[in-house]
Amino acid sequence: MIVEHVKIHNRFSLEIKLGFTARKRKTESEFAVNSWIFVPNSLDVNQANYSKTDFYRDLKSNIRLITPVYLLRDIAGKDDSPLRRLEIAFEAVSSFPSRSSITRYEHNIKMFLSIVKSSLREETRYISDNKVIEDRIYLAGDYIQHLHTIICGYRALYQIINVPTIDEKLMNYYRFGDEFLSNVTEQYTFKIIENLQSIDNQLPESIIKDLFKLISDEIEYRKSKGYLIVEKQTPDNNRELVHRLNLLKKYAENVLFLSIRKKRDGLIKEQFLLSLAAGLSMVFATVVVFSFQMKYGNLTMPFFVALVVSYILKDRIKELGRNYFASKLGRSYFDHKTIMSLNNNILGWSKEAMDFIGESKVPREVIRFRDRSAILEADNRNDDEKIILYRKLIRINRTSLDQVSEYFSTGINDIIRFNLTGFMHKMDNPEFPLYHLDSPDSFSVIQGEKIYFLNMIIQFKNEDQIFYCRYRIILNRDGIKSIETINLD
Numbered sequence: 315m316i317v318e319h320v321k322i323h324n325r326f327s328l329e330i331k332l333g334f335t336a337r338k339r340k341t342e343s344e345f346a347v348n349s350w351i352f353v354p355n356s357l358d359v360n361q362a363n364y365s366k367t368d369f370y371r372d373l374k375s376n377i378r379l380i381t382p383v384y385l386l387r388d389i390a391g392k393d394d395s396p397l398r399r400l401e402i403a404f405e406a407v408s409s410f411p412s413r414s415s416i417t418r419y420e421h422n423i424k425m426f427l428s429i430v431k432s433s434l435r436e437e438t439r440y441i442s443d444n445k446v447i448e449d450r451i452y453l454a455g456d457y458i459q460h461l462h463t464i465i466c467g468y469r470a471l472y473q474i475i476n477v478p479t480i481d482e483k484l485m486n487y488y489r490f491g492d493e494f495l496s497n498v499t500e501q502y503t504f505k506i507i508e509n510l511q512s513i514d515n516q517l518p519e520s521i522i523k524d525l526f527k528l529i530s531d532e533i534e535y536r537k538s539k540g541y542l543i544v545e546k547q548t549p550d551n552n553r554e555l556v557h558r559l560n561l562l563k564k565y566a567e568n569v570l571f572l573s574i575r576k577k578r579d580g581l582i583k584e585q586f587l588l589s590l591a592a593g594l595s596m597v598f599a600t601v602v603v604f605s606f607q608m609k610y611g612n613l614t615m616p617f618f619v620a621l622v623v624s625y626i627l628k629d630r631i632k633e634l635g636r637n638y639f640a641s642k643l644g645r646s647y648f649d650h651k652t653i654m655s656l657n658n659n660i661l662g663w664s665k666e667a668m669d670f671i672g673e674s675k676v677p678r679e680v681i682r683f684r685d686r687s688a689i690l691e692a693d694n695r696n697d698d699e700k701i702i703l704y705r706k707l708i709r710i711n712r713t714s715l716d717q718v719s720e721y722f723s724t725g726i727n728d729i730i731r732f733n734l735t736g737f738m739h740k741m742d743n744p745e746f747p748l749y750h751l752d753s754p755d756s757f758s759v760i761q762g763e764k765i766y767f768l769n770m771i772i773q774f775k776n777e778d779q780i781f782y783c784r785y786r787i788i789l790n791r792d793g794i795k796s797i798e799t800i801n802l803d
Contacts, residue, residue, distance in 0.1 A: 317335070318772065318774065320770075322794050323731050327731050330730040334708055340712060341711065345708045349705075351703075352771075353699060355698060355700065359737055370649075372732060374733075376728075376729045378571045378572060379570045384432075386434070386437050386457065387456065387460045396429050407475070408474055423488065424567070425719070426468070428570055435502065437457055451518060468491070475488060492539070493536070497562065503525055503529050576653075599624040602623070648667040649667045650665065652664045652666075657718050661710060661714045662711050665705075683782055744765075745762075748760050
């Protein structure tokens with residue numbers, strides 16, 4: 315199964331998050347994602363001035379495991395809950411801090427933090443999206459209760475590692491987790507309050523007070539521990555805190571990120587085919603030279619002319635052969651192949667390729683989904699849209715995936731960030747003067763906004779499943795304005 319989510323990452327970049335779920339009973343699962351990006355001709359982005367190197371420079375891909383799914387109420391609940399597993403790891407490292415127990419200790423802290431953050435995100439979204447007031451009341455109450463249990467449970471583990479065998483380095487791992495847990499608690503609780511207050515003011519005041527108390531308790535706790543907190547007026551605009559939050563986030567979540575090793579795809583076959591082209595050209599030249607040598611002999615004018623002509627044609631045949639084999643190779647192979655691994659276990663690979671293609675090579679289904687307006691279709695006869703095809707092929711090994719962690723993971727997330735500044739170099743200024751008739755004898759000049767549209771159609775393939783999504787990216791020289799999801803029904 316493939317799950318996609320496209321959003322604005324920052325002013326100039328969009329984020330495409332692809333979730334690939336590997337089947338439990340299948341050794342290997344394969345997924346294909348094909349993206350067609352339709353670029354207006356006015357942007358002057360084409361094969362001559364926007365190369366593969368430029369494209370991959372603007373593209374950043376982070377591949378990570380899908381965070382194990384737990385309800386907030388289950389994190390500190392059952393015998394095999396994340397908190398219980400963390401407690402076992404703490405007891406093991408405090409009794410005998412060997413290399414393996416230390417690794418497991420830190421690994422379980424990071425997994426616990428990632429699971430809590432993921433669960434908080436889903437719980438916050440669920441509470442905020444719920445339309446029934448009674449449901450929101452008890453859901454908010456459960457949120458406070460379960461989160462309080464998790465926080466107290468984690469901090470109670472300090473007594474286990476507060477022993478002589480635990481040095482300062484190992485104690486810091488615990489403190490990093492403590493600080494991160496407090497920060498995400500504050501962050502998501504603020505989001506719940508903000509979302510609920512924006513919907514209506516019908517929630518009991520006691521619930522809102524309890525949510526604010528949860529936040530204030532965490533702020534006081536961080537003060538007591540010397541952790542950084544948000545200051546309303548600081549000379550550095552809380553930059554040290556922002557940097558610290560980013561470091562803590564990376565520390566907690568790097569346990570899920572895969573190690574990648576990228577290389578060119580089909581390199582051996584490419585060299586073989588290029589050598590074959592050189593060999594064929596040499597065979598041609600040798601046959602011509604031998605034929606003229608046998609007929610006219612050595613050191614004769616016909617033999618000299620044949621030698622020069624065969625040398626010229628040999629280079630042309632070699633170049634034509636290289637181009638022919640390169641085009642054939644490009645259809646079967648990709649630009650890069652990325653080997654994905656974690657803890658020395660190879661989980662699979664990912665391949666990617668980018669090409670400018672003509673409209674004749676775009677499937678009819680995709681052209682139909684593109685659905686150009688009448689005026690755009692008329693203009694397209696003179697100035698064709700440029701079409702970028704970006705292909706990805708992913709294969710995941712289920713057996714290896716089950717071996718990388720004691721937690722069950724359903725698959726991997728490929729988080730792609732695509733910077734669009736390369737498309738903005740030749741855009742006009744966003745301000746566009748417009749005249750407005752205020753009265754029969756007066757007018758005013760108002761500022762309109764000039765925008766451009768990038769249309770992106772993505773095809774997803776997994777086993778017998780094929781589906782499409784279309785997005786329209788609205789942007790100008792000031793950056794990305796919005797992303798619209800177009801219904802294809």
